[in-house]
Amino acid sequence: MTYEKETRRRRSFAIISHPDAGKTTLTEKLLLFSGAIQIAGAVKGRKASRHATSDWMEIEKQRGISVASSVMQMVYRDHVINLLDTPGHKDFSEDTYRVLTAVDSALMVIDAANGVEAQTRRLIEVCRQRDTPIITFVNKMDREVRDPLDILDEVERELGMPCVPMTWPVGQGKRFGGIINLRTQAMSVFEAGSEKRPQDFESIPLKDGHARLEQRFGSAFTEALDSMELATGASPEWNHADFLAARQTPVFFGSGVNNFGVMEVLDALVDLAPAPKARTSTVIVNRQPEQKTIEPADKAFSGVVFKVQANMDANHRDRIAFVRIASGKYSPGMKLKVQRSGKELRPTSVVTFLSQRREAVEEAYAGDIIGFTTHGGVQLGDTITDGANLQFTGLPFFAPEMFATVVLKNPLRTKQLQQGLMQLGEEGAIQVFKPDAGGNMLLGAVGQLQFEVVQHRLKTEYDAEVRLEPSQYTSARWISAASPDELKKFEAAYPLRMAHDAANALAYMCTSPYDVRLAQERFPKITFHPLREHA
Numbered sequence: 226m227t228y229e230k231e232t233r234r235r236r237s238f239a240i241i242s243h244p245d246a247g248k249t250t251l252t253e254k255l256l257l258f259s260g261a262i263q264i265a266g267a268v269k270g271r272k273a274s275r276h277a278t279s280d281w282m283e284i285e286k287q288r289g290i291s292v293a294s295s296v297m298q299m300v301y302r303d304h305v306i307n308l309l310d311t312p313g314h315k316d317f318s319e320d321t322y323r324v325l326t327a328v329d330s331a332l333m334v335i336d337a338a339n340g341v342e343a344q345t346r347r348l349i350e351v352c353r354q355r356d357t358p359i360i361t362f363v364n365k366m367d368r369e370v371r372d373p374l375d376i377l378d379e380v381e382r383e384l385g386m387p388c389v390p391m392t393w394p395v396g397q398g399k400r401f402g403g404i405i406n407l408r409t410q411a412m413s414v415f416e417a418g419s420e421k422r423p424q425d426f427e428s429i430p431l432k433d434g435h436a437r438l439e440q441r442f443g444s445a446f447t448e449a450l451d452s453m454e455l456a457t458g459a460s461p462e463w464n465h466a467d468f469l470a471a472r473q474t475p476v477f478f479g480s481g482v483n484n485f486g487v488m489e490v491l492d493a494l495v496d497l498a499p500a501p502k503a504r505t506s507t508v509i510v511n512r513q514p515e516q517k518t519i520e521p522a523d524k525a526f527s528g529v530v531f532k533v534q535a536n537m538d539a540n541h542r543d544r545i546a547f548v549r550i551a552s553g554k555y556s557p558g559m560k561l562k563v564q565r566s567g568k569e570l571r572p573t574s575v576v577t578f579l580s581q582r583r584e585a586v587e588e589a590y591a592g593d594i595i596g597f598t599t600h601g602g603v604q605l606g607d608t609i610t611d612g613a614n615l616q617f618t619g620l621p622f623f624a625p626e627m628f629a630t631v632v633l634k635n636p637l638r639t640k641q642l643q644q645g646l647m648q649l650g651e652e653g654a655i656q657v658f659k660p661d662a663g664g665n666m667l668l669g670a671v672g673q674l675q676f677e678v679v680q681h682r683l684k685t686e687y688d689a690e691v692r693l694e695p696s697q698y699t700s701a702r703w704i705s706a707a708s709p710d711e712l713k714k715f716e717a718a719y720p721l722r723m724a725h726d727a728a729n730a731l732a733y734m735c736t737s738p739y740d741v742r743l744a745q746e747r748f749p750k751i752t753f754h755p756l757r758e759h760a
């Protein structure tokens with residue numbers, strides 16, 4: 226009973242946006258209004274380092290800060306809300322995609338002047354693939370921005386699902402008068418300033434204030450009523466089940482920096498966003514894999530490692546494995562097993578992430594994120610259980626889009642290089658490919674910055690100085706076939722193009738966009754995967 230009650234009051238969501246849309250600001254306000262932090266400005270720390278991508282100290286700082294602030298927990302209206310940040314820099318986007326596997330919904334922040342931007346678009350794709358419900362917040366209404374109807378239209382097109390406005394803006398920029406709450410049919414009046422508390426905003430019911438509102442806000446008010454009518458006429462009725470199935474998105478307008486329209490979003494997270502869902506896992510019965518549904522309120526503890534982060538201190542090799550709990554309850558001292566290796570997990574500490582602080586876990590349930598400090602033995606995608614025999618899949622690895630060959634400067638450091646590459650590969654900092662034909666290791670990345678970070682970390686953390694040389698490869702595809710013979714034939718046809726990644730999965734290395742098409746024509750029974758799911 227407790228398990229059910231506890232999981233029902235959990236909400237875990239990721240906040241996604243293009244850099245500068247106002248994600249940090251909104252995060253901070255959500256924490257502030259739920260009471261998780263006392264003063265504004267606490268989340269701002271990481272902002273300073275956001276653009277300094279070429280400065281090593283800054284990258285290090287950014288990594289450290291992101292450990293502290295990438296998961297934040299708050300309690301609001303008796304609900305435990307886990308907020309997962311998604312790194313803003315496009316070169317870390319792989320990490321971001323994996324974060325999306327650990328949440329039950331997403332909050333998309335859009336700059337009302339810019340609409341849906343590139344970085345958001347890629348994140349939306351991943352949400353779409355997983356049918357993640359999305360709540361939309363259109364930010365910066367206090368600026369001169371686009372027509373709200375225009376924004377809705379764009380969101381609908383980009384998301385491929387209808388928008389259902391929950392609030393509607395009256396004017397914008399200098400004439401921003403406030404928002405109309407469609408459900409309560411009351412207008413909340415905008416006032417600039419970051420000291421305002423949600424309850425400080427004046428609220429006027431539409432039914433007794435029409436004339437008054439028209440007088441006060443002039444044509445902005447009448448125009449808002451007209452466009453609101455158009456918008457609601459064109460959008461479907463609000464349907465909670467459709468939202469949960471990612472078939473419609475509720476849309477809120479506001480101004481994060483002015484604390485305005487934020488409370489509506491916090492309430493939506495409690496009222497609309499889903500509690501943890503059941504997950505499918507593979508269990509081995511009589512040596513045969515079988516699918517089994519794991520309910521969040523199941524007694525047995527299980528969870529998935531969706532992120533591994535090296536600690537800031539280069540003298541300590543310990544790492545934090547972030548685990549999203551899928552079922553059961555974690556309590557201190559519990560014995561845990563890494564399913565892949567069958568080994569017992571002996572964490573030196575286990576923490577939760579209360580706003581910006583890390584605290585020892587007292588208890589955690591499905592939906593919560595806990596961090597284990599370990600010295601290795603834990604990989605991205607690992608299933609952790611209290612002994613139960615089950616294995617989750619679904620943690621995505623994306624085919625890299627750029628490659629480099631690793632050349633070790635001092636050949637005596639081979640062991641250190643191998644250890645470093647293995648650990649950085651496990652962490653997901655980079656993908657490592659070992660060519661079947663021998664020769665230097667290959668690094669595969671989604672963004673250029675990943676190479677620089679890995680080169681730097683190999684030197685400082687593993688004392689292995691490397692040179693990264695350009696590689697002829699431009700892409701890779703994981704390959705599979707129904708019959709092992711077919712696979713063998715393929716490998717024999719392209720011996721110089723075969724490589725194994727850190728998880729020992731077979732990949733075909735490409736030098737041009739036509740490679741896959743040609744190889745596919747020649748070998749129609751081979752499947753080429755642009756994405757590998759951890760199994």
Ligand code: G4P
Nearest residue numbers: 243244245246247248249250364365366368480481482483
């Ligand atoms: P990010 O995490 O998505 O990258 O964005 P962040 O919150 O850091 O916000 C980016 C900029 O947009 C900041 O300005 C922030 O103050 C501003 N901003 C956020 N919400 C609003 C809003 O509702 N209205 C307006 N007008 N601006 C908003 P900055 O100049 O980069 O930094 P700062 O000096 O203001 O902190």
